[in-house]
Amino acid sequence: MRPFTFERATTPEEAVSAYAAQPHARFLAGGTNLVDLMKLGVETPEHLIDVSKLPLNEIEPTPDGGLRVGANVRNSDLAAHPSVCRGYPALSQALLSGASGQLRNQATTGGNLLQRTRCPYFQDLTAPCNKREPGSGCSAVRGVNRDMAVLGHSEHCVATHPSDMAVALAAYDAEVEVLGPEGVRTVPVAAFHRLPGDTPQRDTVLRPGELISHLTLPPVPAGARAAYRKARDRASYAFALASAAVVVALDGAGTVRHATLAFGGLAHRPWRARTAEEALIGSRAEPQSFARAVDAELEAARPLSDNAFKVPLARSVAVHLLTTLTARADDTPNSAAGI
Amino acid sequence: MIPQRTATSSTVTLHVNDTAHTVTVDHRTTLLDVLREQLDLTGSKKGCDHGQCGACTVLLEGRRANSCLLLAVAHDGAHLTTVEGLGDEERPHPLQQAFHERDAFQCGYCTPGQIVSGVGMLCEAAEGHPSHATPGSVLQRATGAPAELDRDEIRERMSGNICRCGAYPHIVEALEDVTEQTLRRTDGAARRTEGVSA
Numbered sequence: 001m002r003p004f005t006f007e008r009a010t011t012p013e014e015a016v017s018a019y020a021a022q023p024h025a026r027f028l029a030g031g032t033n034l035v036d037l038m039k040l041g042v043e044t045p046e047h048l049i050d051v052s053k054l055p056l057n058e059i060e061p062t063p064d065g066g067l068r069v070g071a072n073v074r075n076s077d078l079a080a081h082p083s084v085c086r087g088y089p090a091l092s093q094a095l096l097s098g099a100s101g102q103l104r105n106q107a108t109t110g111g112n113l114l115q116r117t118r119c120p121y122f123q124d125l126t127a128p129c130n131k132r133e134p135g136s137g138c139s140a141v142r143g144v145n146r147d148m149a150v151l152g153h154s155e156h157c158v159a160t161h162p163s164d165m166a167v168a169l170a171a172y173d174a175e176v177e178v179l180g181p182e183g184v185r186t187v188p189v190a191a192f193h194r195l196p197g198d199t200p201q202r203d204t205v206l207r208p209g210e211l212i213s214h215l216t217l218p219p220v221p222a223g224a225r226a227a228y229r230k231a232r233d234r235a236s237y238a239f240a241l242a243s244a245a246v247v248v249a250l251d252g253a254g255t256v257r258h259a260t261l262a263f264g265g266l267a268h269r270p271w272r273a274r275t276a277e278e279a280l281i282g283s284r285a286e287p288q289s290f291a292r293a294v295d296a297e298l299e300a301a302r303p304l305s306d307n308a309f310k311v312p313l314a315r316s317v318a319v320h321l322l323t324t325l326t327a328r329a330d331d332t333p334n335s336a337a338g339i
Numbered sequence: 340m341i342p343q344r345t346a347t348s349s350t351v352t353l354h355v356n357d358t359a360h361t362v363t364v365d366h367r368t369t370l371l372d373v374l375r376e377q378l379d380l381t382g383s384k385k386g387c388d389h390g391q392c393g394a395c396t397v398l399l400e401g402r403r404a405n406s407c408l409l410l411a412v413a414h415d416g417a418h419l420t421t422v423e424g425l426g427d428e429e430r431p432h433p434l435q436q437a438f439h440e441r442d443a444f445q446c447g448y449c450t451p452g453q454i455v456s457g458v459g460m461l462c463e464a465a466e467g468h469p470s471h472a473t474p475g476s477v478l479q480r481a482t483g484a485p486a487e488l489d490r491d492e493i494r495e496r497m498s499g500n501i502c503r504c505g506a507y508p509h510i511v512e513a514l515e516d517v518t519e520q521t522l523r524r525t526d527g528a529a530r531r532t533e534g535v536s537a
């Protein structure tokens with residue numbers, strides 16, 4: 001690891017100006033990803049700005065009935081907060097499906113969104129990787145690519161974004177609040193991470209030196225149910241092969257009146273399934289129409305040599321979620337029951 | 340102290356097992372390395388050094404964390420508990436005792452991390468934290484009552500601690516023993532028994 005200088009910021013503004021003064025800096029939050037990557041030599045900051053003590057710890061209701069979450073709220077605290085368990089159960093479930101108890105105690109909301117890909121070549125300094133070293137090539141596109149993307153990838157990078165939390169946030173239409181040298185701006189989570197194109201070194205639309213300060217979750221439509229489901233190689237403590245978050249509401253006649261669906265493990269960002277959503281809304285809530293809607297989305301999939309299995313896996317995860325969530329119409333609304 | 344911008348090392352104070360230690364650390368040093376190499380507390384183990392195995396688990400401000408991913412410089416003033424702080428041979432912690440009674444180890448390398456993680460896990464459960472094994476309907480009630488810990492819950496909540504010897508069945512039994520003791524002790528309190536009646 002390369003030697004570095006260190007400072008602790010006490011206000012968000014101070015953190016932003018500290019970064020502006022030191023371009024080879026990184027913000028340090030829980031450190032569970034950054035310190036790991038520094039040990040591997042993938043990240044080589046000359047200066048760390050500790051943002052983990054900034055007063056961004058609140059989880060508070062918004063006037064419109066949503067929730068605002070500070071960037072420093074720990075993953076475990078967010079998952080266990082009663083307003084999240086009751087109002088945004090898919091977010092709790094997504095957080096609880098990620099990493100381990102120890103890591104979730106340390107990992108922050110901001111750091112989780114900005115965690116880097118788990119592509120093994122990205123972490124291996126001896127392998128070409130366009131994300132780590134632009135122009136060096138992509139080892140995964142024709143290498144070991146079982147865990148890689150099936151949607152939205154390019155010949156320059158086929159990595160997936162590993163966050164479970166971000167998938168649930170995308171399905172809930174959450175927004176990221178960002179503070180930069182030019183002030184505050186807001187970006188929808190679903191548009192926060194980029195597709196790789198020919199610049200895979202940029203994971204997100206965040207500009208260098210911008211600080212994530214909050215997340216905002218809008219109110220969930222009345223009567224909606226939601227859940228997150230993750231398929232992986234082990235029952236616990238493994239990244240998603242494919243995952244899905246669903247928020248769905250029916251009208252009295254059993255027709256879908258609201259549906260959002262986001263996939264994880266399939267792309268360089270949480271994949272909002274807009275085509276499937278369009279097909280779902282107004283359709284009858286039954287497995288056949290769910291399957292048709294999900295298939296319409298997954299038609300765009302372009303699997304690599306080793307990961308074609310992800311397409312039917314994602315399909316069954318999503319169809320199962322939709323079916324389970326809509327099966328018991330007389331249950332409590334906004335329910336994750338049985339999942 | 341406020342480190343100078345040109346300095347690549349700093350002096351920090353760590354409160355470990357109720358004793359304050361002031362040490363100078365290269366900024367690259369993790370808490371695990373400070374514990375083992377500067378404070379001679381070698382109970383916390385280095386398995387992977389990448390947050391994957393849990394052998395280095397300590398309690399940081401009462402909550403379990405992987406000390407191999409914590410930079411010492413970022414934890415000036417922090418309070419830590421290591422396995423040495425839980426108990427000793429004369430007065431072992433109930434979970435240390437249970438590991439002994441259940442023969443919950445083979446080589447013992449993962450054991451300190453398992454025990455500290457188990458202590459942290461039981462606190463989280465007592466505070467009502469859900470887990471991935473918690474059914475959606477229970478999660479959504481969010482009563483704040485202590486979580487009911489069956490084997491699936493214990494296994495899920497302990498998945499951040501790897502045992503290369505595969506001593507898992509006995510580790511789960513040791514944790515079950517202490518879970519029951521904890522519940523028996525708090526049997527009188529309505530808040531505690533609600534949701535653990537099974």
Ligand SMILES: Cc1cc2nc3c(=O)[nH]c(=O)nc-3n(C[C@H](O)[C@H](O)[C@H](O)COP(=O)(O)OP(=O)(O)OC[C@H]3O[C@@H](n4cnc5c(N)ncnc54)[C@H](O)[C@@H]3O)c2cc1C
Binds near residue numbers: 107108110111
């Ligand atoms: C063994 C292991 C297993 C894991 N399994 C999973 C899993 O199954 N699912 C999953 O989703 N995740 C998993 N993770 C990843 C984990 O969730 C992330 O490491 C964690 O969420 C990162 O949060 P942090 O606060 O520690 O971030 P840090 O490591 O501190 O920071 C990460 C990045 O974000 C930047 N940053 C941090 N905060 C801010 C801010 N406020 N504004 C701007 N930039 C910021 C940092 O500069 C850095 O680039 C796993 C990690 C490990 C080590």
Ligand code: SF4
Binds near residue numbers: 122128130139200
């Ligand atoms: S998939 Fe992306 S991250 Fe992985 S080697 Fe290729 S360019 Fe690098």
Ligand code: FES
Binds near residue numbers: 394396406407
């Ligand atoms: S040594 Fe820290 S988790 Fe393995």
Ligand code: FES
Binds near residue numbers: 443445446449502505
């Ligand atoms: S007892 Fe040997 S690693 Fe667990």
